[in-house]
Amino acid sequence: MKMFKISAALLLALGFWQCEISVDEFEASSGSLDLSSYVALGDSYSAGYVDGALGRETQVESLPAILAQQFALAGGGAFTQPLMPEGKSIGGTAIDEQGTLNGYFQLQVVNQQLTPVPTVGDMEVFGDIVGDQGPFNNMAVPGAKASHLLTPLFSTPEVGNPYFVRFASNPGQSSVLSDALRAQPTFFSLWIGGNDVLTSAIAGGSEDITPPQEFAAYINLLMEALAAEGRPGVIANIPSIEALPYFSFVGTQLPTAIAVEDPAEEAGLRVLLSGEKVLLPALQLLGAGYGTLEKPLPAQYFLSRDELEAISTAIAAYNEAIAEAAAEHNLALVDMHGMMERLKTGMVVDGNNYSSTFISGQVLSLDGIHATPRGYAIIANEFIRAINAKYQAAIPLVNVNDYRGNVFP
């Protein structure tokens, strides 16, 4: 009898071993949200721009696409993007005299140095008109400033933005905002304002910065439509440009002193001051002997103290306007400025250390401005945390390790 009991226990135990261990599964919930129609508005950061270009390969891993994928686990609906044709990409930098635009950058070994090298962009992408395939849930447009989202000029061929002309429902008539509303959103995300300072910062200046009062007015106009009738949403603020390798990397590589052009000086040149930022494209010039008294670095390749001051003042004012909009309309606010500051000193996520260091930091891609897919996944989790906290939701976080960082040859 005892033998029987013992063998029975043995058999049962083996069976139990074979059974799955009980695990309390994550109970996803959208809280007070209806996520059936999520619409994203924004710029290149929301469009899926990676490695200096936009293409299908990274559109499918765009920040809003990642969010929608996680929303889907908590009752979210389908998410349609204006995807580009397979295998093609297009950026915004001319790579030759004819004005050919770049495609995705690739990391290659050039002269025994790891260097981001642009591929040739596919200009014909802009002729791939898909406006009749909407409405689209991802309405983000590379290069967009806050004001651009409000105007039909942005979709007008010739004068508008070619990325938007491609997928506007009615080129010349529809705006990003009006097309966004076509999807009858139940929830929206808005991350805009980067280009209101970056467009001039990338060109080494500060004269083209959107005045903060204007920026606040555009945000209010957007809110009137997007947050109408208490529609919930999430809005993100703007990181400081010093958090981007495009502005911070060259400074770590410089010799002790370099000469730069400055028309305000009698000699037309001066020494680069500490704290001033040399832009990423200056690397080539510095390699070609610029930065000396004979060949000072041209003014468009660095940001002076005054320019940096103007930029950071504008960003602070924008972020105030964004925070006010979030408070007034009861929206979730994502502190991207704060996250990128943390990234400067290093951030550990799921076993890896990330930083804002160029290439090896893994969050910022080969253009030094935009995130890698893994960077966008880390950002997506910031969004999800803010949404969960604001709306008592339990949207599962995304596994950032499922996404790629920078790819080495």
Place this chain on the structure above:
Amino acid sequence: MFVGAEILTYFRALSKSICKYMRSLFIISVLALMAGTMRAEGYQVNLQSARQNGMGHTGTGLNLGAASLHFNPGALSFMTADTEFSGGGTAIFSNNTFQKAGSDYVFESDNPVSTPFYLYGAKRFNERLVGGLSVTTPFGNSLVWGDDWDGRFLIQDIALKAIFVQPTVSFRLNEKWSVGAGLVFAYGDVLLNKALPVQGGEGDGQVELSGKTTSFGANAGIYFQASEALSLGLSYRSTVNMEMDEGEAKFSVPASLRGQFPNTTFSAAMPMPGSITFGAGWQVNERLLLAADVQHVLWSSYKDLNFEFEADEVPDSYNVRNYENTTIGRVGAEYLVSDLLTARLGFAYDPTPIPDGLLTPETPGANKPNVTSGLTLRPSSKLSVDAAFQFIWAEERSGGFDPANYYGTYNTNAVLLSIGLNYAF
């Protein structure tokens, strides 16, 4: 190893169909039999005798014959036979699950069956003196999470083994007291893989760390036969520090980064923690023996696990562990059913040495209740065969490894089957 693969397959197939009823049935059967058991906490392996495995791994206060070499060298001189050989092993079937914090991600490890073993030989030289040699595997860890799981940058798989060879003498002082001591020659090897956050065309980079080393330690004990019924024992096992100077690090990284990750050697050290155990035995009557042990494990010697690489290009890796001492409680009972058969039951509670905030998937420790059962068959007066069955289900533990910002809920269970042979003459 000890159970044929076909039989296992049969058990699995059979069990699958009745899986849903299994839990309740199993709990009932455990209650009915007071049986079940498990593997020890941290990377200690308390499976050093198929007989003792059946009674909660008690035995410091018992006269075990040759197995006292491990449990309490002080008791060895009370061995009843002149010569005794004992050997056996255990098959551990373990499962670990991880449910990531804030995420719907759930993953189950795919651990290989691990097989700790023991061998004892003891010989009486005269009335007072007994000498012997033991070969045991008191530490080890074997976990396979796989190459692609979410925590791959912390660990993909680990196989840690230690073999202790211990020549021992035991001397009986008088009718009641006896002492014993042994010298431990320890061999250890380790193999672990983890992913590196440098991606190439073929995915993540990877490093394989492997190495082996030897070290020394000691085991000593006192045994006191207080009366015919009551026996007491106290044993001490020293911490054995395994230092490795010539470990091998092999990196698989994209071609452009090979200069930064050359294959190199490393040094590392890991303690096999010592312990102090007090045990008691009570022969209630001719048939029933009760035993209890309290084992204090000196885990606090495991403060960190650092890999210092020979090549300057490879940054050293410092990993805080800060384990805390634990006290394990064990009780066991043995009942002589007939001359042929002895049956055993036991229970142990093995608290985790791993503090909150330092819980890694490499050793996802938790407090472990452990129910055991076993039996001995004696076909002849010289030969006996022991078998034990244990079930371990760790308490669910939520937490993570702060330095890696990796959190979740771990569940662990294990089924252990032991078999042993004893030959005494």
